[in-house]
Amino acid sequence: MSRDPSVWGEGYIGAYPPDQFALLELLTPYPEIWAPYYTLHKLLAGVLECYRRTGNKTALEIARGIGDWVYARLSAVAPERCAEMWDTYIAGEYGGMNGSLAELYMLTGEEKYFDAAAIFDNDAVFYGLYEGRDTIVNRHANQHIPQLVGALDEYEATEDEFYLRVAENFFDIVTAHHMYATGGVGRGERFFGEDRQAENIDSDKNCECCAAYNMMKLARGLYALDPERAEYMDYYERALVNHILPSQARTKKRHMHAGVTYMLPIGPGARREYSDDLNTFTCCHGTGMENHVKYGDSVAFVTEYVNLPVAFEYEDAALGIKLTLDADFPFPEAKLTLAGEGRYDVMLRVPAWAEDELCKSGGAHFASGRYVLIEHEAGARVTCPFSFPYVPRLEYLPDTVGGKRAAALMYGPFVMCARDRSKEFITLHIEGDAADCFTPSLNREAGAFSLTGLGHEFVPLYLIGDEPYHTYFLVE
Numbered sequence: 523m524s525r526d527p528s529v530w531g532e533g534y535i536g537a538y539p540p541d542q543f544a545l546l547e548l549l550t551p552y553p554e555i556w557a558p559y560y561t562l563h564k565l566l567a568g569v570l571e572c573y574r575r576t577g578n579k580t581a582l583e584i585a586r587g588i589g590d591w592v593y594a595r596l597s598a599v600a601p602e603r604c605a606e607m608w609d610t611y612i613a614g615e616y617g618g619m620n621g622s623l624a625e626l627y628m629l630t631g632e633e634k635y636f637d638a639a640a641i642f643d644n645d646a647v648f649y650g651l652y653e654g655r656d657t658i659v660n661r662h663a664n665q666h667i668p669q670l671v672g673a674l675d676e677y678e679a680t681e682d683e684f685y686l687r688v689a690e691n692f693f694d695i696v697t698a699h700h701m702y703a704t705g706g707v708g709r710g711e712r713f714f715g716e717d718r719q720a721e722n723i724d725s726d727k728n729c730e731c732c733a734a735y736n737m738m739k740l741a742r743g744l745y746a747l748d749p750e751r752a753e754y755m756d757y758y759e760r761a762l763v764n765h766i767l768p769s770q771a772r773t774k775k776r777h778m779h780a781g782v783t784y785m786l787p788i789g790p791g792a793r794r795e796y797s798d799d800l801n802t803f804t805c806c807h808g809t810g811m812e813n814h815v816k817y818g819d820s821v822a823f824v825t826e827y828v829n830l831p832v833a834f835e836y837e838d839a840a841l842g843i844k845l846t847l848d849a850d851f852p853f854p855e856a857k858l859t860l861a862g863e864g865r866y867d868v869m870l871r872v873p874a875w876a877e878d879e880l881c882k883s884g885g886a887h888f889a890s891g892r893y894v895l896i897e898h899e900a901g902a903r904v905t906c907p908f909s910f911p912y913v914p915r916l917e918y919l920p921d922t923v924g925g926k927r928a929a930a931l932m933y934g935p936f937v938m939c940a941r942d943r944s945k946e947f948i949t950l951h952i953e954g955d956a957a958d959c960f961t962p963s964l965n966r967e968a969g970a971f972s973l974t975g976l977g978h979e980f981v982p983l984y985l986i987g988d989e990p991y992h993t994y995f996l997v998e
């Protein structure tokens with residue numbers, strides 16, 4: 523290990539000498555080397571954020587230093603070697619280096635930073651995705667998802683459609699063929715084969731929190747480019763209420779305040795394990811600290827889109843907009859009020875889970891995608907009460923557990939779980955329509971609801987604390 527900083531190169535910043543970066547270039551496998559680019563990316567993303575939020579010039583200078591160091595280092599490596607390097611397992615877990623360097627390029631206009639970003643383009647993954655092929659089977663999930671978030675930054679920097687296409691196709695492939703009902707993905711930290719979710723349910727070893735965090739970041743980025751594709755916010759909502767919300771401990775202990783999880787288990791009888799204050803600190807405990815500001819993030823995009831049933835108030839005096847959403851989470855009743863001196867329109871997202879019921883009752887007239895248009899005339903006050911109906915339904919996985927179909931029980935946007943310590947799957951004998959097999963019971967004072975039926979009580983995953991639970995059920 524090199525202990526002489528004078529040979530570490532100009533601009534390098536880190537809590538350890540850069541030997542690991544050099545070893546990566548020699549194709550040294552994980553875990554002989556760990557995740558050097560993961561931490562470097564976090565530092566770069568952090569100082570860029572400092573600069574963007576506060577204009578702090580020192581922060582930009584540090585970011586430039588990192589950019590210069592990375593460019594000097596990797597531009598000296600043959601492109602074929604880089605492609606080979608990025609194709610290895612973990613690969614220094616470089617994640618969103620491409621995105622942060624593209625951002626540095628956009629802030630400074632210096633081409634070499636974009637060149638540095640593009641060095642991280644993962645040929646083995648990107649080219650196939652561009653053609654709509656699934657190139658992520660068996661790959662490490664959180665090593666790759668941020669690369670696609672970064673691809674959106676590269677698209678923003680260059681308007682090269684290649685980057686947009688790979689990100690869109692990745693999102694579509696993951697949500698169609700790799701996702702669980704919670705919005706989580708993977709077993710261990712890896713993706714597995716397409717449409718093999720049921721056979722890969724593995725006690726407490728599914729659905730790493732960082733992966734959901736980054737999938738949400740990707741969904742939000744794609745949504746910003748194509749806001750009328752309601753699927754992006756469908757995913758966001760799903761992961762927010764079923765993965766992010768349950769990932770935080772509901773109680774405090776002496777050495778655990780606001781503990782968060784690494785994996786969000788979906789196996790039968792699994793329990794959530796939380797970080798403590800000082801001694802456990804995985805990647806997910808880092809992103810876990812960021813996760814819980816997401817409740818306010820993406821609720822609405824002013825001035826046009828309202829996406830999530832989370833109460834908010836927004837006022838823009840210059841535009842004459844005053845928007846209020848009174849919501850009663852987790853219940854479906856809400857009221858949107860449009861006021862102010864401006865003339866403007868609002869698009870309200872109708873979630874995918876409510877579409878059929880609304881159409882059956884003749885209550886949805888979609889202006890665009892799955893959005894309902896609400897118009898506001900200058901000076902008027904428009905109140906728009908709405909309630910998307912929660913109906914029990916089963917969401918099946920594409921494959922089976924030992925020949926039996928497996929499903930999650932959904933109620934509105936919520937994954938409903940049974941508290942049960944058995945490590946064997948619970949079998950639900952469904953006769954007729956699943957909606958008729960479960961009876962809702964609402965406790966408005968406690969802000970909670972449950973479903974009962976077929977001998978079990980089911981509650982939203984986030985309401986379960988330390989006790990063992992079942993997320994998936996075999997259905998006969």
Ligand SMILES: [Zn+2]
Pocket residue numbers: 664730731732733784804805806807
């Ligand atoms: Zn993680």
